[in-house]
Amino acid sequence: MDFSKYRDMFLNEAAEHLQQMVETLVAVEKQPTDRDGIAALFRQAHSIKGMAATMGYEATARLAHNLEDSLDICRQQDSIDTAQIDRLLAGIDLLEGLLEDISAERPERDIDAFISGTLDVSILELDRPEIIPHADKTAPVAEEMLIELRLDEKAAAAGPRLLVLIRQLANFGAVLKTSPTEAQILQGGAPRKLRVWLQTDQSREQLQQQLRKYSELSDVLFPDEKQVSTRQKKISQIAPTVRVSTDLLDHFINLTGELITNRYSLQTAAGEQNWQNLHEGLGQLTRLVKNLQHQVLQVRMMPLSSVTGRLPRAVRDLCRSSGKEVQLKIDGSEIELDRAILEELTDPLLHMLRNAVDHGIEQRGTVQIKAWRERDQVLIQVADDGCGIDPEKIRQRALERDLLSPAQAETIRNYDLLQLICSPGFSTAGEISATSGRGVGMDVVKTAVERLGGVLLIDSTLGEGAKITMKLPLSVAIIRVLMLDCAGMLLAMPIPRVLQTIEIPPEEVQTSGKQLVISHQGELLPLLSLRKILKRPKGPKLKLLPLVITEVLGRKVGLVVDRLVGQREVFIQSFPAPFDRLRGCSGGTILGDGRLMFVFDLQSLLEKRRG
Amino acid sequence: MNQLLPFKLGEETYALELTEIQEVVENRSVYPLPSAPDMVAGAIGFHGRIIPVVDLSILLGFPTGPRSERLIVLTDDNGPVALAVDRLLPVLNVDLLQGILTQSNSEADCIRAVLNWQEEMISLLDLAQLQKTVEQLCSKTGG
Amino acid sequence: MAKRVLIVDDALFMRTLLRDIFTAAGWEVVAEAENGLQAIEDYNRHQPDLVTMDIVMPELGGIDAMQRILGTDAEAKVVMCSALGQESMVMEAIQAGAKDFIVKPFQDSQVLEIVERVCGD
Numbered sequence: 001m002d003f004s005k006y007r008d009m010f011l012n013e014a015a016e017h018l019q020q021m022v023e024t025l026v027a028v029e030k031q032p033t034d035r036d037g038i039a040a041l042f043r044q045a046h047s048i049k050g051m052a053a054t055m056g057y058e059a060t061a062r063l064a065h066n067l068e069d070s071l072d073i074c075r076q077q078d079s080i081d082t083a084q085i086d087r088l089l090a091g092i093d094l095l096e097g098l099l100e101d102i103s104a105e106r107p108e109r110d111i112d113a114f115i116s117g118t119l120d121v122s123i124l125e126l127d128r129p130e131i132i133p134h135a136d137k138t139a140p141v142a143e144e145m146l147i148e149l150r151l152d153e154k155a156a157a158a159g160p161r162l163l164v165l166i167r168q169l170a171n172f173g174a175v176l177k178t179s180p181t182e183a184q185i186l187q188g189g190a191p192r193k194l195r196v197w198l199q200t201d202q203s204r205e206q207l208q209q210q211l212r213k214y215s216e217l218s219d220v221l222f223p224d225e226k227q228v229s230t231r232q233k234k235i236s237q238i239a240p241t242v243r244v245s246t247d248l249l250d251h252f253i254n255l256t257g258e259l260i261t262n263r264y265s266l267q268t269a270a271g272e273q274n275w276q277n278l279h280e281g282l283g284q285l286t287r288l289v290k291n292l293q294h295q296v297l298q299v300r301m302m303p304l305s306s307v308t309g310r311l312p313r314a315v316r317d318l319c320r321s322s323g324k325e326v327q328l329k330i331d332g333s334e335i336e337l338d339r340a341i342l343e344e345l346t347d348p349l350l351h352m353l354r355n356a357v358d359h360g361i362e363q364r365g366t367v368q369i370k371a372w373r374e375r376d377q378v379l380i381q382v383a384d385d386g387c388g389i390d391p392e393k394i395r396q397r398a399l400e401r402d403l404l405s406p407a408q409a410e411t412i413r414n415y416d417l418l419q420l421i422c423s424p425g426f427s428t429a430g431e432i433s434a435t436s437g438r439g440v441g442m443d444v445v446k447t448a449v450e451r452l453g454g455v456l457l458i459d460s461t462l463g464e465g466a467k468i469t470m471k472l473p474l475s476v477a478i479i480r481v482l483m484l485d486c487a488g489m490l491l492a493m494p495i496p497r498v499l500q501t502i503e504i505p506p507e508e509v510q511t512s513g514k515q516l517v518i519s520h521q522g523e524l525l526p527l528l529s530l531r532k533i534l535k536r537p538k539g540p541k542l543k544l545l546p547l548v549i550t551e552v553l554g555r556k557v558g559l560v561v562d563r564l565v566g567q568r569e570v571f572i573q574s575f576p577a578p579f580d581r582l583r584g585c586s587g588g589t590i591l592g593d594g595r596l597m598f599v600f601d602l603q604s605l606l607e608k609r610r611g
Numbered sequence: 612m613n614q615l616l617p618f619k620l621g622e623e624t625y626a627l628e629l630t631e632i633q634e635v636v637e638n639r640s641v642y643p644l645p646s647a648p649d650m651v652a653g654a655i656g657f658h659g660r661i662i663p664v665v666d667l668s669i670l671l672g673f674p675t676g677p678r679s680e681r682l683i684v685l686t687d688d689n690g691p692v693a694l695a696v697d698r699l700l701p702v703l704n705v706d707l708l709q710g711i712l713t714q715s716n717s718e719a720d721c722i723r724a725v726l727n728w729q730e731e732m733i734s735l736l737d738l739a740q741l742q743k744t745v746e747q748l749c750s751k752t753g754g
Numbered sequence: 755m756a757k758r759v760l761i762v763d764d765a766l767f768m769r770t771l772l773r774d775i776f777t778a779a780g781w782e783v784v785a786e787a788e789n790g791l792q793a794i795e796d797y798n799r800h801q802p803d804l805v806t807m808d809i810v811m812p813e814l815g816g817i818d819a820m821q822r823i824l825g826t827d828a829e830a831k832v833v834m835c836s837a838l839g840q841e842s843m844v845m846e847a848i849q850a851g852a853k854d855f856i857v858k859p860f861q862d863s864q865v866l867e868i869v870e871r872v873c874g875d
Contacts, residue, residue: 450659
């Protein structure tokens with residue numbers, strides 16, 4: 001059984017249930033007697049319990065069960081109150097933590113404090129700190145154990161018996177895998193022997209003791225299996241997955257079909273040396289590849305709702321902690337953006353929302369999130385009908401912080417003044433509420449938006465609220481690059497340009513006339529030095545020469561660099577005009593640690609050198 | 612009254628109006644571009660954006676010496692670009708109408724006016740001119 | 755304190771047989787139900803420690819009845835009673851939450867072993 005596959009399915013599905021539960025809970029709070037809502041919550045907790053139990057995630061199952069119990073009480077009362085919602089939300093947070101544990105292949109964290117009610121759930125932080133310390137600090141380390149169970153010849157109904165035994169074992173730990181699998185048993189193929197891979201903190205003796213109660217068992221064995229210890233590695237990290245509509249898949253299949261047809265016509269045309277048909281075939285190929293590229297980009301698009309879905313919960317928590325009454329309205333959550341952009345928007349949206357509730361709205365009001373498209377841009381606006389941003393306070397603050405000189409402070413337009421709240425250090429956490437204080441985290445928001453190639457605009461009228469708008473590109477130029485070092489510069493080369501990377505001992509370098517060459521896979525490749533091309537001084541002698549095999553003007557060459565650093569996906573920003581006209585390098589990316597890395601184009605660098 | 616940020620290029624004193632400046636940043640790593648004309652010192656990360664840095668001394672043909680740790684980032688309608696200069700001087704409050712000595716029309720030197728301030732000649736940088744020069748240099752190396 | 759059991763079976767014969775086995779072993783039989791609906795009612799009224807549940811019954815079958823009982827008391831301990839040849843139904847029941855099962859015809863000792871370990875500590 002491919003355990004990791006089931007685990008990933010479980011994690012994805014459980015996470016979806018949890019997200020829906022949060023949404024439903026927040027909705028139900030406004031209509032505490034919404035029977036359908038409560039029933040839906042109950043069913044979802046129930047599903048999670050069932051799935052987790054099937055997978056042998058004991059704590060997750062137990063917690064889901066506990067939530068299910070609470071929801072059942074609500075169901076019977078036909079109503080749900082705020083305290084119950086608080087507790088359920090805290091439980092869902094904890095379940096999310098458990099899913100993280102499962103995903104990271106850690107033991108599940110401790111849930112006893114929550115279940116026994118000693119965990120204080122009345123204060124919820126928006127940032128969702130880890131409420132419960134990780135179990136692995138205190139709990140004994142669970143080890144993986146292989147158990148072989150043999151059924152007595154006389155035992156009736158082997159299939160059901162094996163199922164009961166698997167469930168019994170799940171009480172002692174996590175059942176990682178069984179042979180035969182449950183599915184096989186359910187299909188009726190039940191032998192009299194069952195192997196169970198169990199992650200447990202119990203000893204063999206303890207398990208034997210427990211299993212002795214089953215007179216249907218003739219033997220309980222603990223075979224040594226070397227594989228057991230290494231098996232763990234095979235369970236790969238959960239890969240991020242996307243859902244693709246079947247329509248889109250059908251498109252892909254059709255396109256593939258057309259490409260295959262196209263390949264045959266090209267082959268035939270080439271065989272017949274029919275230039276007319278070859279030409280037409282290539283034209284068709286161009287169209288097909290363009291179409292394919294478009295469709296692939298489509299797969300990356302996701303609706304804004306995938307990030308705004310969490311916001312009602314956030315507003316609810318903010319209201320609970322601040323005692324304010326805030327209504328959240330979301331318009332345009334169906335607008336689609338590249339998933340990479342959406343991922344980067346999660347935190348900025350939360351910051352903006354928090355600012356609106358904490359500093360914009362005084363006692364009660366509305367926060368409206370609106371998204372719409374304008375040509376190839378998406379605009380997302382967070383607007384509140386609160387007190388607005390006081391330009392005078394910003395002026396004062398900017399003066400205190402030396403962001404403006406006294407003379408500037410006099411002449412600056414109000415609109416420009418407002419943008420200052422995004423300056424780093426404009427406001428610090430300690431004095432959030434004391435003064436204007438809207439700037440908490442706004443520099444983070446601005447940086448995130450700009451890194452995506454977007455713009456952040458702030459608008460406010462005193463007494464009428466504030467509007468903060470993000471203008472974002474629909475999709476960003478995300479490319480996979482090879483990173484390399486040359487003369488102290490970190491440079492990137494788009495992966496499609498890279499045929500291969502190798503490292504060769506300097507002895508393998510030969511000369512052919514004036515040109516240095518190497519013999520690579522039966523071909524003589526000229527060597528080019530990137531340092532030389534970039535007019536940098538010669539580097540130190542290396543024991544192994546790192547080479548990038550690439551093509552220049554249709555010819556394979558070996559490019560000598562100082563060091564091959566690795567591959568990664570990056571957002572590429574073009575330089576602002578007129579610097580985007582520089583040949584050989586027209587853009588770069590800001591890495592997570594703040595370093596800049598530039599993308600270079602070898603061919604135009606060489607052309608430039610010659611020209 | 613106008614506010615000016617004066618700075619040194621070699622022995623000369625130049626200045627920009629504060630309204631032309633977005634921010635003065637300090638201690639930024641300037642990352643050299645793999646391929647660019649000499650006047651482009653490199654680029655910096657500035658609020659999530661990549662902003663090229665132009666070395667004014669090289670651009671205007673002054674001898675190269677040590678550069679200030681601080682960079683002047685111009686407003687977006689003047690760039691966006693960061694300028695590296697030799698040394699920054701304290702901000703001045705000047706009445707430009709009173710202080711202007713000569714209007715300059717020369718295309719090459721990127722100076723729009725020269726100001727006599729307490730016996731010192733201060734050249735006001737002509738950003739439109741500057742932009743044009745940079746543009747030409749970028750396109751030229753573009754071939 | 756004696757453990758309390760609810761016996762659910764549509765056959766009087768089976769109920770009597772089970773009652774005798776449980777009583778002899780010191781259990782208290784809180785009620786006998788002859789279909790699923792009655793079982794749910796009896797369960798809610800008596801909250802027994804254990805239910806023995808026949809699978810095929812009129813009105814409401816054993817698996818449905820068990821699921822409803824589990825719906826209100828997720829901790830309910832239900833042991834299915836099945837005849838030979840009902841394996842797939844028993845497996846369905848186990849997946850739905852039955853703790854264990856007894857295959858008819860059964861011996862006293864078997865029944866008691868199973869119910870004791872289900873209620874075990």
